[in-house]
Amino acid sequence: MSDFIQADLDPGAERHSEDKILPGVVYGLYLLGFTNGLTFFIGLIVAYVQRGSAGPVNESHYTFAIRTFWLSIAWFLVGLGLVLFGIPLSLVLIGIPMLIAGVVILSAISLWFVIRCIAGIAYLVRGEAYPRPRAWLI
Structure with missing residues (x-):
């Protein structure tokens, strides 16, 4: 019985949980961005804004979301450049491989x-921090 009372008084025994709403909103805004483009930036x-004041779990999700955005922008620009450069060159058939590569990159990055x-x-639904927020893949 005394162990039960002692566990109730121990502040470390209680599991700390962070709010899951704002990281979920970020992911939702990202997915909604495919319909309008503006919510990617929101x-x-x-x-x-939230990364600095977040706990360790949410901080990993915010870092992961920020890196997802910037990596996708970088690869989007590569794919777009190939498409834009390949379109005029496809008139002489030299740009077709570039055009195809650009479309493949744009599709893959999406x-x-x-x-x-x-x-x-x-990971957010399970209440876990993202294990590798700085990874390039998943």
């Missing part, structure tokens, strides 16, 4: 972005 701003958001949501 989600990024929310992640940057799929990669969605998978990373879903993976982040899965």
